[in-house]
Every structure is written in C-alpha cells, then in structure tokens.
Amino acid sequence: LQQWSNTWLLKFHPKKCKVMTFGRSGHQYQYMMTSPDSGTTILTRTTAEKDLGVIFDPGLAFRVEIQGRVKKANNIMDIIQRMYIHLDIVSFKLLVTALVRSHLEYGALIWFPRQMSKP
Structure with a gap:
C-alpha cells in the first residue's frame, strides 16, 4: 500500500489509518507505515469502523x-x-x-x- 501511494502520489496520514481484520482469521499481524518525516508508525487495530455512514x-x-x-x-x-x-x-x-x-x-x-x- 505504501508503494502504491508513493507511485500515484496519494499520501496516507499514518495517524489516521487503522487496521481491522475481517473473518475468523487468528492472525494478528502488526502493520507499519512510514511517516512523511521518515519515522515509522505502528497502525492501531480497531474492532469497529464507520465507512460511508x-x-x-x-x-x-x-x-x-x-x-x-x-x-x-x-x-x-x-x-x-x-x-x-x-x-x-x-x-x-x-x-x-x-x-x-x-x-x-x-x-x-x-x-x-x-x-x-x-x-
């Protein structure tokens, strides 16, 4: 996702991004994004998220x-x-x-x- 955003010049704000896993998968990977200031941010995990209402x-x-x-x-x-x-x-x-x-x-x-x- 980070490479895609760099290619298409669509920047994500790491503090506004969250991770949610759908389904019964027991895998709880930890996801990270690079900040504009070249720091690494660990994305927070959520159990409910509102999208388009x-x-x-x-x-x-x-x-x-x-x-x-x-x-x-x-x-x-x-x-x-x-x-x-x-x-x-x-x-x-x-x-x-x-x-x-x-x-x-x-x-x-x-x-x-x-x-x-x-x-």
Whole structure:
C-alpha cells in the first residue's frame, strides 16, 4: 500500500489509518507505515469502523449498525407522536416515509443483502 501511494502520489496520514481484520482469521499481524518525516508508525487495530455512514465489524454482523438505525428511527417516531397529536393516517404515512424510512433503509444493501438461492 505504501508503494502504491508513493507511485500515484496519494499520501496516507499514518495517524489516521487503522487496521481491522475481517473473518475468523487468528492472525494478528502488526502493520507499519512510514511517516512523511521518515519515522515509522505502528497502525492501531480497531474492532469497529464507520465507512460511508455504515459501521463495519470484523464478523460483518452489523449489530451495532442495526441497533443504531432502529434507535434513531424510534427517536424520530417519538418526535412525530409528540409534535402531531391529531394526525390522520395519510399524514402519518407521509411523515414516516419522509423522516423514518430513509434512516432505516440507508446502507441496507450492505448490512442486509438478499440471500442468493442455490440452484
């Protein structure tokens, strides 16, 4: 990765880079990067990382991600219930579709993909 970044002039900041291993591999290698000041930095290991708004974990279970999305949707539902005391079904459906559904569906193709059926 270091050679690739030097070739394409895309520099990584070693203090902002982390390492996460996916799967059941028991190997815990130590990774290092060279700093712009020619020092060597050991990259920190993480067990969860947010990328494009989705929290990834080593087992790709997405439990933290799903719990966070459900909590946010429930909070918005509570706000809707408190703000609108007399709400008809059409208005309620519009509010839920506009405010809640988008939070629940964001990144769903990543954290809840369809299972491929085997022939």
